[in-house]
Amino acid sequence: MRAEHKRLTREDKLARKYYCQRASRGLIKGQKRYNHRKLRRISKGAVKE
Secondary structure (H helix, E strand, O other): OHHHHHHOOHHHHHHHHHHHHHHHOOOOHHHHHHHHHHHHHHHHHHHHO
8 A cells, every 4th residue: 555655646646635634524444344343243144134
């Protein structure tokens, strides 16, 4: 990921800005990881049904 920072296009800058905005709203890395795990568990349950 860090290698990509050297060649940032305009869209990448906008995406990073948007991500930073969401991160500042409390979407911390650990929280995001936990939510992702939870979502995967829910989707697995949906598949079983």
